Amino acid sequence: MLIQMEGSEAVAEAVALCRPEVVCAYPITPQTHIVEGVGALVKDGRLENCEFINVESEFAALSVAIGASAAGARTYTATASQGLLFMAEAVYNAAGLGLPIVMTIGNRAIGAPINIWNDHSDSMSMRDAGWIQLYAETNQEALDLHIQAFRLAEELSCPVMVCMDGFILTHAYERLDIPSQQDVDAFLPAFEPVQVLDPDDPYSIGAMVGPEAFTEVRYLANDTQLQALKLIPEIGSVFKEVFGRESGGLIHEYMTGNAETIVVALGSVNGTIKEVIDTMREDGAAIGSVSICSFRPFPLDELQDALKDAKRVVVIEKSLAPGLGGVVASNVRMALRGINLPVYTVIAGLGGRTITMTSLQEVFEAAGEDRLPDLQFLDLDHNAVEHEIVRARRTRRSGPIAENILRQKADGRNP
Amino acid sequence: MTDQTSQPVKFYQTGTHTVGNRLLDDAKRTVQSSMDRSNAITSGHRACQGCGEALGARYALDAAMRATEGQLVAVNATGCLEVFTTPYPETSWQLPWLHSLFGNAPAVATGVAAALRVKGRKDVKVVAQGGDGGTTDIGFGCLSGMFERNDDVLYICYDNEAYMNTGVQRSSATPPAARTATTQAIGDAPGNVFGTGKNLPLIAMAHNIPYVATASVADLHDLEAKVTKAMAISGSRYIHIMVPCPLGWGSASDATISVARLAVESGLFPLFEAENGTLTKVNKIRRLVQVEGYLKMQKRFAHLFAKDGKDQDSIDAIQAMANHNIERFGLIDVDTTS
Ligand SMILES: Cc1ncc(C[n+]2csc(CCOP(=O)(O)OP(=O)(O)O)c2C)c(N)n1
Ligand code: SF4
Ligand SMILES: [Mg+2]
Numbered sequence: 001m002l003i004q005m006e007g008s009e010a011v012a013e014a015v016a017l018c019r020p021e022v023v024c025a026y027p028i029t030p031q032t033h034i035v036e037g038v039g040a041l042v043k044d045g046r047l048e049n050c051e052f053i054n055v056e057s058e059f060a061a062l063s064v065a066i067g068a069s070a071a072g073a074r075t076y077t078a079t080a081s082q083g084l085l086f087m088a089e090a091v092y093n094a095a096g097l098g099l100p101i102v103m104t105i106g107n108r109a110i111g112a113p114i115n116i117w118n119d120h121s122d123s124m125s126m127r128d129a130g131w132i133q134l135y136a137e138t139n140q141e142a143l144d145l146h147i148q149a150f151r152l153a154e155e156l157s158c159p160v161m162v163c164m165d166g167f168i169l170t171h172a173y174e175r176l177d178i179p180s181q182q183d184v185d186a187f188l189p190a191f192e193p194v195q196v197l198d199p200d201d202p203y204s205i206g207a208m209v210g211p212e213a214f215t216e217v218r219y220l221a222n223d224t225q226l227q228a229l230k231l232i233p234e235i236g237s238v239f240k241e242v243f244g245r246e247s248g249g250l251i252h253e254y255m256t257g258n259a260e261t262i263v264v265a266l267g268s269v270n271g272t273i274k275e276v277i278d279t280m281r282e283d284g285a286a287i288g289s290v291s292i293c294s295f296r297p298f299p300l301d302e303l304q305d306a307l308k309d310a311k312r313v314v315v316i317e318k319s320l321a322p323g324l325g326g327v328v329a330s331n332v333r334m335a336l337r338g339i340n341l342p343v344y345t346v347i348a349g350l351g352g353r354t355i356t357m358t359s360l361q362e363v364f365e366a367a368g369e370d371r372l373p374d375l376q377f378l379d380l381d382h383n384a385v386e387h388e389i390v391r392a393r394r395t396r397r398s399g400p401i402a403e404n405i406l407r408q409k410a411d412g413r414n415p
Numbered sequence: 416m417t418d419q420t421s422q423p424v425k426f427y428q429t430g431t432h433t434v435g436n437r438l439l440d441d442a443k444r445t446v447q448s449s450m451d452r453s454n455a456i457t458s459g460h461r462a463c464q465g466c467g468e469a470l471g472a473r474y475a476l477d478a479a480m481r482a483t484e485g486q487l488v489a490v491n492a493t494g495c496l497e498v499f500t501t502p503y504p505e506t507s508w509q510l511p512w513l514h515s516l517f518g519n520a521p522a523v524a525t526g527v528a529a530a531l532r533v534k535g536r537k538d539v540k541v542v543a544q545g546g547d548g549g550t551t552d553i554g555f556g557c558l559s560g561m562f563e564r565n566d567d568v569l570y571i572c573y574d575n576e577a578y579m580n581t582g583v584q585r586s587s588a589t590p591p592a593a594r595t596a597t598t599q600a601i602g603d604a605p606g607n608v609f610g611t612g613k614n615l616p617l618i619a620m621a622h623n624i625p626y627v628a629t630a631s632v633a634d635l636h637d638l639e640a641k642v643t644k645a646m647a648i649s650g651s652r653y654i655h656i657m658v659p660c661p662l663g664w665g666s667a668s669d670a671t672i673s674v675a676r677l678a679v680e681s682g683l684f685p686l687f688e689a690e691n692g693t694l695t696k697v698n699k700i701r702r703l704v705q706v707e708g709y710l711k712m713q714k715r716f717a718h719l720f721a722k723d724g725k726d727q728d729s730i731d732a733i734q735a736m737a738n739h740n741i742e743r744f745g746l747i748d749v750d751t752t753s
Contacts, residue, residue, distance in 0.1 A: 021533045022526060051529040055522065056560035063519035063557065067490065067526025070513050073533055075526075093515050197488045197511035197527060199539055206491075206514030207501035 001178050007139040007169045010176050011104060011162075012037025014146040016047040017184040018102075020076040021191075022068035024053040026061045028083040029116045030166035031106035035078050058083040062090035062103070069099040070205055072196040074150065077101065080166060081108035084122045088129075095130025095221065097206060098195070100153035100160070102146065103131075107267070107318075108166040109351040113402035117352020118166040119318040120266065124327050130221050132160040132228050133296040134248065135266040139164075139174050141293075144247035147179065148235050150188055155231060157194045158224045163295075165268040167352070179243055187242045225297035232294050250299035252291040253306050255281060259288030260311040261368050264303075264332055266292050269316060269348070269355055276360045287364060292328070303335035312342045314367045316360070316378075318349045325375040342370065348378035384408050446478045446639050453480035453509055455489075460507040461499040465668030467658030467675060468496050468573045471632045472544065475571055475656065478639040480510065482646035483540045488531070490524040492545030492554055493517035495580045495660075496573060518553035520545045521561035524568040532567070540646060541567065547574040547588035551615050562622035562651045569645045569652040572615065575660035583663040587613040590683075591736075592729045593715045595663070600718035609732060616689075619653040623692035626652040631684060632659070633675035637698065641688065657684045665714020677709035682737035685744040700746045706734045 005013075011034050015023075023042065025035035039054075041047040051068075055061045061077050069075040079087065084105060094101050105123045109115040123133060132152060136142035142164040149160040164170060195205060209217060229250065236249040254274050256262055263273050270291040280287050290306050292299070307313055313336070315329040324330065326345035333343050344367055349355045359379050366372050384405055392398040446452050455476035462469035480487055491497045491514045500507040501514070515523045524543035531539050543561075545554055550572035561568060577595050578584040584597040591609040594600040598607040619627045626648045630638040638656060645652040659675050661668040678684040679698075683706060686698035707730060710716040719726045741747055 022529045024526070024529075049533055051533050053525065053529055053564070055525075056556060056563070059519060060522040060525075060557050060560050063515060063522035064526035064529065066515050066519070067513065067523035067528075068530040069526070070523075071488070071527040071530030071534075073526075073530035075530075089516055090519060097515070197513055199486045199488065199511055202509060202511040204501055204506040204508050204512045204514075206512075207503050207506060208498055209503045213503060 001180070002175050003178055004173060005176050005178070006033060007142060007164065007172050007174070008033030008106070009037050010139055010143045010178065011146055011164070012041060013178055014143040015076055015102075016041045017179060017181055018076075018147060018150045018188055019047070019074065020050055021073035022051045022053065022065070022075045024055050024061045024064040024068070024077050026055055026058045026079065026083060028058070028080050030108055030118070030170045031078045031080045031083070031104065033170065034104055034106065038076070058087040059090055062087040062094060062101070065101045065103075066090060066094050066097065066099055069094070069101050070097065070195070070197055072191070072193045072198075074154075074191045075101045076103070078104035078106065080106040081110055081116075081122045084126060085110060088126065091126050091129045091131065094159045098157045098224075100150075100157050100191075102149045102153055103159065103161050104146070105161050105163045106166040106170045107163050115351040116166075118168055119350045119352070120163070121319045123161060123163045124319040126161070127296055127327070130158070131296065132156075132158055132225070132294070134160065134162050134294055135292065136162065136164045136169060137252070137268060137270045137291050137293070139169050139172060140176050140245075141247050142169055143176060143178070144239065144243070144245070147184055147188060148239055148248050152228065152231060152235055154191050156224050156228055158228065163267065168268045177245070183242050187239065228294070229297045229299060248293055250292075250294045250302050251306060252293060253288065254291070255288035256290060256306055256310075257288065258286055260286040261288075261314060261364060262307055262310040262312075263287070263289040263314045263316060263364065264292065264307075264328065265289065265316040266295060266328060267318070269318070272355055272357060273316065273360060276357050276364060279357070280361065280364060285364075285368060287368070295328075295331075298331050298335070300335045303332065304339070307332075307336060307341070308339055310341065312344065312367055312370065314344045314346060314364065314372070316346050316348050316355070320347050320350065344372040345375045346372075346378050347376070353379065381409075384412070445636055446481050447474060447635070449481070451481075452477045453485060455480050455509050456500060456507045457509060461502055462495070463660075463662050463668065465661040465671045466495075466499075467632045467660060467671045468546070468575055469499065470671065471573055471638065471656045471658040472496055474632075474635050474638050475642045475654070476510070476542070478642040479540070479542050479569065479646050482643045483538075485510070486539045488513070488527055488539060488541050490515070490520050490527060490541065490543040492520035492543075492549030493580070494546035494549050495575075496544065496546065498580055517549055519557050520549060520554055521568065521570055522557040524570070525561050525564070525566040528567045540569070542569045542571060544571045544573065546579065547572060547576060548578040548586040551587045551613055559622065562619060562624050562653070565624060565650045567649050567651070569642075569654065572653070572655045573658045574655055575658050575663060577660070577663050579660050579663045588615070590733070592719060592726075592733060594718060595715070605718045605726075606715070616653065616655045616687075620689045620692050620694075622651070624651040624653060625649070625691060627689040628653075629655045629657070629684070629686050631657040631675045631679050631686060633657075633672055633679050634686065634698070637686065663715070665717070666712050670712060674709065674712050677704055677712065680704045681706045681709050682741040682746050683709065683733070685740045685746055687744055694744070697744045697746060699748060700741070703747060706730065706737050
C-alpha cells in the first residue's frame with residue numbers, strides 16, 4: 001500500500017510488522033521519531049504482545065535488549081551518535097554473545113563539537129563490533145531492510161544494525177510502499193533462538209573464556225559474517241519474490257558497465273551521485289557508481305568485480321579516520337588488492353554539510369583527469385582553516401577551536 | 416564442578432544460627448539442610464577458602480530456587496562470583512545463568528523479565544546479582560532505573576567492600592580507614608577517606624520499591640528467610656548481603672562468619688527490612704560489642720593498631736558510625752521501665 005509517510009514513521013511501521021516482543025529505547029535526535037512511533041503502536045494496541053520499555057540510558061537500552069534476546073524474545077532498539085557510543089560496551093557484548101538484536105542507527109555526527117546533523121561517524125565507530133551493518137539508500141530501502149534484518153539476524157544469531165541517514169532519511173516524507181502483515185508473516189518465520197535462558201534446560205551464557213578458546217570464538221564471529229555474505233543476497237531474492245521489489249543485497253551498481261570512473265558511497269548520498277552521473281553521462285563521461293549496502297560483512301569480491309575494469313575509484317564518505325583519511329576508502333582498497341587503481345578519498349557531508357550536485361560534479365570531473373589529491377574534504381573552507389592554523393601557532397592560549405571557527409565564519413559574513 | 420549437570424547432595428554443618436534443625440519442624444528448617452536443595456552453585460568452583468561471597472550466593476540462590484520451585488533465571492555482573500563460578504568450559508550454575516557486563520546486570524535482568532512476561536512465563540522469576548562495585552558504582556545507574564520502573568527482579572548485592580576480582584581496589588562501599596590497593600595505608604590519612612558514605616539499601620528504599628533488606632552470612636537462616644520473602648513479592652526487590660573476603664580484608668579464612676558477626680553485633684552492619692520505602696523490621700543486636708574487636712581481626716585495618724601507636728581518632732570515628740547506626744535503626748532495645 002502506497003502512503004505518504006515520514007522515514008522514521010515508516011521504520012516504526014516496518015518494525016511493528018516484524019512483531020518484536022521487547023522494544024527498549026532512549027531518545028536521541030534524529031532517532032526519536034522511530035521509537036516514539038513504535039511506542040505509540042504498542043500503546044494503542046496495534047502492536048500486540050510487545051513490551052515497550054523506557055530506560056535511563058542507551059547503555060541500559062541495549063542491556064535490556066541483551067537480556068530480552070537471551071531469554072528468547074525478538075528484540076529491537078534504536079539509537080544514534082552519542083547514544084551509540086554510550087552503549088559501546090554492550091554493542092560488542094551483544095555480538096559476542098551472538099544475540100540477534102536489530103537496531104536502527106539514525107546516522108549522526110559525534111561531538112565534540114556537538115552536532116545533531118548527519119554523517120556516518122557513529123556507525124563507523126562500531127564497524128568492527130561484530131554486528132552486521134546495512135546502509136539504506138532510500139526510505140523504502142530502510143523500511144525493507146528492517147524486515148530483512150530480523151530474518152538475517154535470527155538465521156545467523158548475529159545482531160544487525162540498519163543505518164539510515166539522520167534527517168535526510170529519518171525526517172523526509174516520501175511515498176512508500178508499506179507491506180501487508182500477511183506478506184511480512186510469510187517472509188519472516190517465528191524466532192527460534194539457538195540459545196535461551198530456560199529453567200527446563202539450564203546452561204550458562206557469558207562464561208569466562210581464556211586464551212585456549214578465545215581465538216576460536218572470534219574465528220567463528222568472522223565466519224558468521226562470511227555466512228552473511230551469502231545469506232544477504234539470498235534473503236534479498238526471497239524478499240523480491242514476496243514483495244515484488246529489489247531491496248538490500250550487498251552492493252548496488254549504477255552504470256558501471258563501461259565506466260572509467262566509479263564512485264563508491266554508502267547511504268542516501270547515492271541518490272545525488274546518480275543524478276550527477278546522469279548529467280555527466282549526457283555529456284559523454286564514462287562514469288558510474290556503486291552503493292555499498294552491506295558494509296559489514298564487507299563484500300570484497302563483489303566490489304572487486306564491480307570496480308576492477310575501471311580506471312579510477314572515487315570514494316565519497318561521510319566519516320573521517322583522523323590521521324589516516326577515509327574508513328570506507330581503506331576498505332575499498334582492500335577489495336582492490338593486487339589491482340593497480342587509484343582510489344581517491346573525498347570526505348563529504350560531515351556534521352550535515354550539504355553535498356551539492358555542483359561540488360560532486362567538479363570532483364568527479366577532476367578525478368576523470370586524475371587531478372584529485374589522495375584525500376580531499378569536499379567544500380572545505382580553506383581560508384578558515386589556514387587562518388586558524390596560523391593563529392593557533394602565534395598564540396599559545398588560542399582558545400577552543402570550534403568557537404574560533406564559528407566566530408571567523410560569522411565575521412566573514414558581516415565584515 | 417560439573418559440566419552443567421546436577422551433583423549429588425552433600426550435607427554441611429551450618430553454624431549456631433542455623434543448627435537446631437533437627438529440633439525444628441520441616442518448614443522452619445534451613446534450605447541448606449534439605450535433601451531437595453538445588454545446589455544452585457555446586458561445589459568445585461574457584462573461590463578462595465572461606466569466601467563469604469560464595470557462601471552468601473549459595474544460600475541466597477538455593478533459597479530463591481526453593482521459593483520458585485526451580486523456575487529461576489540468574490543474571491550476573493562481572494566480579495569474583497562470575498569469575499570463580501565459570502572457568503570455561505565448566506560452570507557451577509545449576510540454573511540458567513547469564514553474564515553480560517560489569518555495569519549492566521540490572522538492565523539485563525529487566526530484559527529477561529520482560530521477555531518472560533511477554534512469553535507468558537509468569538512462573539519464572541529473575542534474580543540479578545553483583546558485587547558492591549558492580550552495584551554501588553558502575554551499575555548504579557542501571558539499578559536505579561530498574562528500581563524506578565519497579566521491574567520484576569530481585570537484585571542481590573554481595574558486599575565485600577571493595578573490587579576484589581581486580582585485586583582489592585576501593586569501591587564506594589569501602590569503609591573509611593580501610594586499606595585497599597588504591598587507598599594505601601600510608602600518609603597522613605592512611606586507608607580510605609572518611610567521606611559521607613553511600614548507603615545503597617537506604618537509596619533503594621528512597622525508590623519506594625516493595626522490598627529492601629540487608630543480610631549477612633553471620634545469620635544464614637535470616638538470609639534465607641529474607642530471600643524467601645523477597646521471592647514471594649513482585650516488583651523490584653533489593654537485598655544487600657555482607658560477605659567478608661578473607662583475601663581482601665586480610666582476615667583468617669576460617670573466621671568469615673565471626674568477622675561478619677562482629678560487624679552485625681557492633682552495629683556497623685545493621686540488619687533490617689523495609690517495605691515500600693518504610694522500615695518494617697530490624698534485627699536487634701543480641702550482644703553488643705565494640706568495633707575494635709571487629710577491626711583487629713582484619714589486616715586492612717592493621718595500621719590503626721600499629722606498634723608505634725594506635726590511631727584512636729580513627730577507631731573512635733568508626734565507633735561513632737556504629738553508634739549512629741544503633742540509634743538510627745534502633746538496634747538495641749532501650750529499657751523504658753526505669
Ligand atoms: C567496564 C569495566 N570496568 C572495569 C572492569 C574490571 N573489573 C572487573 S570485576 C571488577 C571489580 C568487581 O568488584 P565488585 O563488583 O565489588 O565484585 P567482587 O569481585 O568484589 O565480588 C572490576 C573493576 C570491567 N570488567 N569492566
Ligand atoms: S577474592 Fe574475596 S571475594 Fe574473591 S573469591 Fe577470594 S575471598 Fe571470595
Ligand atoms: Mg566487591
